[in-house]
Structures are given as structure tokens and as C-alpha cells.
Amino acid sequence: MFVEVLPGGGPAASPVQAVAGRAAAARHPLARRLVPYLYILPAVVLLVLWTYWPLLQNVGLSFQDWNLIPTRPRVFVGTEKYAKVLSLPELRQALMNTVVYIGAFLLISVALPLVFALLSRSVQGRARTFYQALIFVPFLVTPVASSAVWRWLFAPDSGTIPAIAAALGHPMGDVFRDPDGSMTSVIVIVGWQMLGFGVLVIAAGLAGINPDYAAAAALDGARRRQILWRITVPLLSPSLVFLSLMTILLSAQWTYPIIDLVTQGGPGNSSTNIYYLLYQFGFRNFDAGLSAAAGVLFFVGFGLVALLFVELSERLSFHDN
Amino acid sequence: MSTAVTPAPVAAPDTAFSRKNLLATLSAGYVPLVLATLVVVLPLLWMVLNSFKQPSEIVTTQLQFLPQAPTLDNYQAAMTTVPFGRFFANSLIVTAVGSTVKVVLAILTAYALVFVDFPFKNVVFVLILVALMVPAQVSILPNYILIAGMGGKNTLWGIILPGLGTAFGTFLLRQHFLTLPKSILEAAELDGAGHWRRLWRVVAPVSLPSIATVALVTVVSEWNDYIWPLIITDKPESMTLPVGLTLLQNTESNGAGWGILMAGSVLVILPILVVFAMLQRYIVAGLTQGSVTG
Numbered sequence: 001m002f003v004e005v006l007p008g009g010g011p012a013a014s015p016v017q018a019v020a021g022r023a024a025a026a027r028h029p030l031a032r033r034l035v036p037y038l039y040i041l042p043a044v045v046l047l048v049l050w051t052y053w054p055l056l057q058n059v060g061l062s063f064q065d066w067n068l069i070p071t072r073p074r075v076f077v078g079t080e081k082y083a084k085v086l087s088l089p090e091l092r093q094a095l096m097n098t099v100v101y102i103g104a105f106l107l108i109s110v111a112l113p114l115v116f117a118l119l120s121r122s123v124q125g126r127a128r129t130f131y132q133a134l135i136f137v138p139f140l141v142t143p144v145a146s147s148a149v150w151r152w153l154f155a156p157d158s159g160t161i162p163a164i165a166a167a168l169g170h171p172m173g174d175v176f177r178d179p180d181g182s183m184t185s186v187i188v189i190v191g192w193q194m195l196g197f198g199v200l201v202i203a204a205g206l207a208g209i210n211p212d213y214a215a216a217a218a219l220d221g222a223r224r225r226q227i228l229w230r231i232t233v234p235l236l237s238p239s240l241v242f243l244s245l246m247t248i249l250l251s252a253q254w255t256y257p258i259i260d261l262v263t264q265g266g267p268g269n270s271s272t273n274i275y276y277l278l279y280q281f282g283f284r285n286f287d288a289g290l291s292a293a294a295g296v297l298f299f300v301g302f303g304l305v306a307l308l309f310v311e312l313s314e315r316l317s318f319h320d321n
Numbered sequence: 322m323s324t325a326v327t328p329a330p331v332a333a334p335d336t337a338f339s340r341k342n343l344l345a346t347l348s349a350g351y352v353p354l355v356l357a358t359l360v361v362v363l364p365l366l367w368m369v370l371n372s373f374k375q376p377s378e379i380v381t382t383q384l385q386f387l388p389q390a391p392t393l394d395n396y397q398a399a400m401t402t403v404p405f406g407r408f409f410a411n412s413l414i415v416t417a418v419g420s421t422v423k424v425v426l427a428i429l430t431a432y433a434l435v436f437v438d439f440p441f442k443n444v445v446f447v448l449i450l451v452a453l454m455v456p457a458q459v460s461i462l463p464n465y466i467l468i469a470g471m472g473g474k475n476t477l478w479g480i481i482l483p484g485l486g487t488a489f490g491t492f493l494l495r496q497h498f499l500t501l502p503k504s505i506l507e508a509a510e511l512d513g514a515g516h517w518r519r520l521w522r523v524v525a526p527v528s529l530p531s532i533a534t535v536a537l538v539t540v541v542s543e544w545n546d547y548i549w550p551l552i553i554t555d556k557p558e559s560m561t562l563p564v565g566l567t568l569l570q571n572t573e574s575n576g577a578g579w580g581i582l583m584a585g586s587v588l589v590i591l592p593i594l595v596v597f598a599m600l601q602r603y604i605v606a607g608l609t610q611g612s613v614t615g
Contacts, residue, residue, distance in 0.1 A: 040433045047487075137597075257547045279458065279548070298456070
């Protein structure tokens with residue numbers, strides 16, 4: 001692809017403009033020094049406006065009692081909301097569930113894709129691309145649609161899975177209303193969606209590995225297992241670290257639209273997670289302070305975990321250059 | 322293929338086309354891959370098949386795989402019971418504007434972070450890294466208050482704006498740019514090409530697979546976004562497809578409802594599959610290129 005673009009792109013560029021730009025930059029060293037900031041300025045402004053400013057607002061809200069109605073006064077209540085959040089039994093349940101969800105998705109969207117990608121290396125060319133593309137398709141499905149098809153597949157009266165289970169002699173009820181089954185059902189649905197993302201990232205990582213290394217090792221008499229663990233997996237480590245980081249940071253976000261659509265966190269908070277709890281505090285109970293306090297706590301907690309992970313990954317990652 | 326006719330020589334059991342090797346490839350490669358693909362694709366296939374079934378076929382005690390009398394009734398019902406055209410137009414605008422801005426900014430920022438030396442670079446990177454850790458859910462409540470205060474409820478700009486403050490694409494592209502050998506830019510630098518030309522003539526073409534991946538992920542998340550549009554809209558005129566689809570769910574209790582819901586789901590998924598099919602060519606081209614040349 002880019003073999004065609006590179007030589008084709010050269011003559012198409014306007015040399016006059018480039019020369020003029022260079023001359024201008026030479027005449028104005030200040031302009032030259034400002035250029036990099038122009039590249040990052042729009043993104044940073046948007047980040048500050050829509051990520052950092054809300055974060056600050058959140059901190060402010062977490063010390064107030066307010067029911068989200070603009071005409072109602074916001075009352076300063078100190079750390080009362082934090083004390084309330086920490087004393088709620090729902091919080092402990094939501095935290096535990098979040099950890100279980102993360103563990104399950106590390107398995108489904110990092111470990112399983114690695115096995116897939118390594119297995120499908122022996123399948124070559126178009127066939128491999130075809131299967132990888134198909135496995136990726138559920139990632140493209142909006143949570144509303146995926147929850148629709150799975151709610152129907154699991155529907156107790158007319159669903160396909162209960163019908164098959166009954167035919168096999170294991171009748172099952174409504175998984176979404178079963179305290180022991182609701183979380184599993186959410187994991188199945190979200191895992192089904194995320195698997196393909198992991199396969200894609202790892203396949204891209206594998207494709208970027210120079211085959212010369214393996215070939216050289218093979219010439220030196222290395223066995224396949226040695227090549228896999230000493231060369232392929234270390235060179236793949238940036239992809240694996242990236243994917244694990246994404247999973248840890250984002251699995252709570254991937255999960256909560258599905259929770260909202262299939263179980264609403266129930267029954268009895270058995271399938272809730274921290275973000276769904278936060279959403280309920282804010283938009284169901286209209287307790288802005290409580291939601292904000294929980295948000296601040298989760299952000300700090302996740303931030304610590306992530307920093308630890310980034311620090312770790314900088315040491316574990318092995319870059320090929 | 323030819324080995325099926327000519328038996329593998331016993332003396333060299335490990336050559337590429339020996340029967341043993343073929344069997345190993347089949348059992349270790351194809352069989353798990355095909356099985357996994359089936360498990361993954363079956364629910365979607367089921368959704369498509371049932372969107373063409375009549376209500377009596379959907380709620381039945383015996384499983385009917387193929388529709389006995391294929392019908393478009395479900396599609397007609399899905400498109401007439403809710404303003405589907407309006408949802409579609411809204412989703413299209415939100416996705417096109419939001420993704421274009423996000424992807425272009427991600428490319429620019431990632432380039433500057435990797436290939437340009439400037440003071441406070443680490444501060445900017447930390448700003449982006451930390452933003453990655455600020456979950457959208459934490460900013461949802463303040464964003465709602467802000468957008469609603471600006472009069473952005475039930476508007477398309479109200480749906481688009483808060484999503485623009487994202488660092489995901491920047492982070493992913495930075496990770497990829499780091500793997501590019503610095504030497505590819507040295508020639509361009511000697512030619513006197515400025516950053517703008519180096520980015521679009523050298524770095525971007527070489528990174529097409531990664532950019533296509535970021536574009537795909539961005540378009541998909543923009544098109545499929547559910548919670549924020551749900552919160553910021555309550556009138557059908559300004560709803561996007563995923564939110565509009567939930568309006569169909571209220572009728573699901575009977576067989577006809579499921580069929581209509583499946584038809585609506587197919588209609589929501591279809592455009593994104595078309596985009597995937599288009600971008601996939603670039604991703605595949607990049608992948609095979611990578612595996613051939615390293």
C-alpha cells in the first residue's frame with residue numbers, strides 16, 4: 001500500500017510552498033519554535049475544556065448537596081458526601097464486581113486473543129484475514145443492538161439458549177434476574193464484543209515483527225518454542241501492555257451501557273459496577289454531590305492503578321530499535 | 322493439496338507439504354479458528370435471519386433456523402414506528418464531524434509528541450496520559466450541567482462537543498510512531514522538508530494501518546455511543562440511532578416486537594459494517610505489507 005504512496009507523493013507536493021515555508025521559518029525563528037505548539041494546542045484545549053475542567057467541577061460538586069435542578073440552591077456540606085459514599089454497602093459490592101469484570105476481560109480480551117493470533121499464524125493469507133475480520137465484527141455492534149440480540153437469545157420464554165438448555169436437560173430461568181447469573185451474562189455479552197479488538201491489536205503487533213529475527217534464530221538452531229517465548233512474545237510486549245492497560249482502564253466503561261440495558265445493575269446490585277453506581281447516583285437519584293464524590297474517589301483509585309501499570313510497562317516493554 | 326495424492330516421503334516427515342505438517346496446521350490453526358469464528362458470528366447471523374421471520378416463526382418451541390416465508394414486514398415496522406430517517410441523519414452528522422476532528426487532532430498531537438523536540442513535552446504527554454485515565458463517566462455529570470446550561474440539550478453540537486476531549490487516538494498513534502525508525506525522517510530532514518510535509522508525506526503514509534485502526538475505532542465509538550446521547554436528548558428529533566433503537570424495545574414482549582427490534586438492530590449495524598469493509602482494505606494492506614517486508 002504505502003509502497004505506492006511514497007514515490008507518488010513526492011512530486012505531488014508543491015516545492016515552491018515548501019521552500020517559501022522554509023525561508024519564512026528561517027527568517028522567523030520564533031515562528032519555527034511555535035510550530036510544535038500549534039500541533040498540540042487544539043487537542044490540549046479540548047482536553048482541558050472537556051476533561052480537566054469537568055474533573056475540577058466534579059471536585060467542587062462533591063462538597064455540595066444539590067439535586068441537579070438549576071433553580072435549587074447548592075448547599076456546601078463539607079466531606080459529608082464522601083463519608084456517605086464510603087459507608088454505602090453498594091460501593092463495596094460495585095468495587096468487587098469491577099475487579100471481577102476486569103479479571104474476566106483480561107482473560108477474554110488479552111489472553112484469548114493472544115492464543116488466537118498465535119494459532120492463526122499457521123493459517124495464511126486471505127483465510128486468516130477473513131476469520132480475523134469476522135471475529136472483529138461484534139466490536140462494531142452498538143451496545144443497544146448487542147444487548148437486544150443477547151436479551152432475546154437468553155429470553156426465558158422464547159429465547160434460543162434456554163430452549164437448547166432445556167432440550168439438553170438443564171432448564172434455565174431468566175439469567176438477567178438471577179443473582180448468580182446476571183454478572184456472567186454481562187461478561188458474556190461484553191466479552192463477545194471485545195474479543196475481536198484484542199485479536200486485531202495483537203495481529204497488528206505480530207505483523208510488525210520483523211521475520212528476520214525468527215529466521216536468524218532458526219538458522220542458529222532455535223526451536224519453535226524458544227522463538228515464540230524469546231523473540232515473538234517479547235517483541236509483542238508493547239501490544240500486550242497496551243491491550244492490558246486498555247482493558248484495566250476501559251472495561252468498566254465497556255460494561256456499563258450493557259449493564260444499563262440488560263440488568264440495570266440487578267438483581268440486588270449483583271451485576272453493577274462502579275460507573276453504573278455513579279450514573280445511578282447522578283441521573284436516577286439526582287444526588288449530584290454523591291455522584292461527584294464517588295467519581296473523584298474512582299478517578300484517584302484508577303489513576304493510582306494506571307500510574308503503577310505505566311511505570312511497570314515502561315520497564316517490561318521491549319522496543320525493537 | 323498435491324500431498325493428498327502423493328504420500329509424504331517417510332524420510333523427510335517435516336517438510337512443508339508433508340501430511341503430518343498439513344494435519345498439524347489444520348488441527349492447530351484452522352479448527353480452533355473456524356470454531357471460534359462460528360461462536361462469535363452465530364448470534365449476529367441469528368439476528369439477521371430472525372429479522373426476516375414472521376412473528377409466528379420467532380416465538381416457537383421448535384428452533385427454525387431459516388425463515389420459512391421471508392418477509393420485510395419487520396423492517397417496514399421498524400422504520401415507521403419511530404422516525405428512523407431522522408435518527409440516521411443525526412447519527413451521520415455526529416459521527417462525521419466528531420470522528421474527523423478527533424482523528425486529525427490525534428495525528429497532529431502524536432506526531433509532535435514523537436518527532437518534534439519542544440520544551441514541556443513531558444508535561445503535555447502526562448496531560449494526555451492522565452486524561453486517558455479520566456473516565457468519561459466521571460465527567461458526564463459536570464458536562465451535562467455545562468451543556469444544558471449552554472442550551473445544548475437536544476442539539477447535535479451538544480452531543481458532539483464533550484466527546485472531543487479525548488486522548489485515546491493520540492495515545493495509540495504515539496505508541497505506533499515510537500516504533501518507526503527515526504532514520505525514515507532523516508532523509509526528509511536533509512531535503513529540508515518542514516514538519517507539515519514530513520508528517521503527511523513520510524510518517525502518515527507509513528502509518529496508514531495504525532491511522533486506519535484509530536479512524537475505525539473512533540467512527541465506531543462515535544456511531545455506537547449510547548449513554549451520553551441518551552442523557553443529553555429526550556426528544557426523538559435530536560436522538561441518534563442507538564438511543565432511538567431503545568424506543569423500539571418497549572414493544573418486545575411479543576414475537577412481533579423481537580422481530581422488529583432485530584430489524585432495527587440490523588439497520589443500525591449495517592452502515593458501520595460498510596465503513597469497516599472499506600477501511601479493512603487499508604488495514605489488511607498494511608498488515609500483509611508489514612509481514613512481508615517487516
